[in-house]
Amino acid sequence: MVEKIRTVTDVICPFCGTLCDDLEIDVDINEEKVVEVRNGCQIGTKKYFSSNPSEHRYDKPLIKDNGAYKEVSWDEAIDKAADILINTKRPLLYGFSSTECEAQGKGVELAELLGGILDNTASVCHGPSLLAIQDVGAPTSTLGEYKNRADLVVFWGSNPVHAHPRHLGRYSDFIRGYFRKDGTNDRFIVVVDPRNTHTAQLADMHIQVNPSEDYELLNAIRATLRGTELDGDMISGVPKKKIIELVNILKSCNFGVIFFGMGLTQTFSHHRNIDAAICLVRELNDHTKFLLTPMRGHYNVAGANQVFAWQTGYSYSIDFSKKYPRYNPGEYSSVDVLLKDEIDASLIVASDPASNFPAAAVKNLFKHPIITIEPHHTPTSVNSDIILPPAIAGIECEGTAYRMDSVPLRLRKVKEAPGDCLTDREILERLVEAVKQKKGE
Template identity: 45%
Template structure:
């Protein structure tokens, strides 16, 4: 996200990959396990306008620090030394821009291998680089994403090329979009001054909790007790914590207040954003006795306004 803010990116919806991509690179992503149908629907065997034979019309490269179950779907696997994504990407940018690094290998990858890969990108009708958590959640974080986007922009001077993140949670893209159109920022916002301020590292959840700053928490459809580093999550045990969730989780079990809600996309309709920013209306297949989560949130808003008014009057 920060990388996008800083530099932008060449992107497209996944249908472009389906219809035109003849070179697909997965970097730090293991779609066979994390996004199992990405391959058949969009990026691997999907048939499209310029790819009538599907898989046969695409060359697929997997770049990762170790072999994963996705390797068997690729034409080529490039194994790089852990923590060396940035160096490898920088070498690829140099090669793209016509400079050969004065070394035999970088991050345990032979320069010739990278030269071949860069040439494939330059020759592609449409080249696509998907990158996953293996690169965004390791050392360097947004610097790595930045290097990916910069590579994409450099390559765009030679061929049609896209750089697309493999996002995880089904509507994490929606949360970024909604926050962006209402606050101007996609995450890590603070309203303490009466207007939105943005500062990742200061207002991001892990940093806030590690510094023990919040004195109360509302968790909506997330599992911080499971997903956040324990040294951050444990602060939630020390402050009043409210959880809205359809199901019992590690977080509901420790929460002070649990408000059950319908399960979006299972027991209630609602809009979610796909990883390529296309919003889709989810359907409902089960009944739930609880309200949709925006209802208790609306009630809370109304109650707090009423409490404030009472306080102002007394």
């Protein structure tokens, strides 16, 4: 058979929060398979190839029956899933960060109908950033502004060379900007990280802070900025002389930005770290222009926070058990409700908690029925009672996603989904309808 190729351009990569928008994808029209990806990094490219039919991809709804999976119709799968969900007292609806905003909205509707716990992956990554931003606000901007203007870039607790591979090339280091014509030669890069990461090896300055002592270092920088003499020669493993040198660099740039990652949000002090980083940025604005932006991991976790906040007033860790939304991270966060063994069923959407939650939480997750909306075999899906296979957003269906700087972008469809897959939004819509019908609403 002659291979016929369809090329789709200006495609947005649905992998990390950088949402690169310049991919070109070649699709074999005869087999509806991705055969070539141009401009993507290694991890983004891999996601496109993983959408092709394989033994790791689900393409039909499955129900576990006597320990083995059997293929069923969508009607049967939705009916069984709705039965499980309405017969539980405290279902957990978790994930939502690797799908489109329209599906996230349906997830909120379903959680409210069920009186369940609604959470997204921010509760184990940038939740502390959201708490701090709610407390003190955040001076921030877009990646385009940083590309055109930033001459000082600080990566604090983030390693974009591995986690956001094209961030440096598109926005923060090597790229030429309108006011930074010489790209990397016009920028000074600082990395604050306990490890000598590959990003640290590219940087002009590496501040090797002691693990989990970021809060002390941030406040030492703030004190030095105010002209206070520091006690002791070392703060958080960093020599006083180096802190003074760093403060002088921060003060003397024209336009600076701090990109911070989970190395700051998930170390001791959590949201207080971000609170201190925001205060530092605010104080730096007495001397020059300075901003900060979180390095979001899942490509649409920023969208999940936006959609949940529009519809409930809160961006994650929401409890609907009183029929109205209540918010209390640490009490209604997925890991906490699982550790306390408070949930009695779960619906996992576009996420794999079994791979990254603490073992004790996963053990309790597996004690109760699990329904997953998931395209691939994962540690969570292979332990589920019902698997509902979706088309992958940004590859097999359109949708909206929010970049790490909260700019919404429209995802493109490049090929058809295999088998009987429906979109996440369609699956959640059908679940909402089935639950409404069963509850007589």
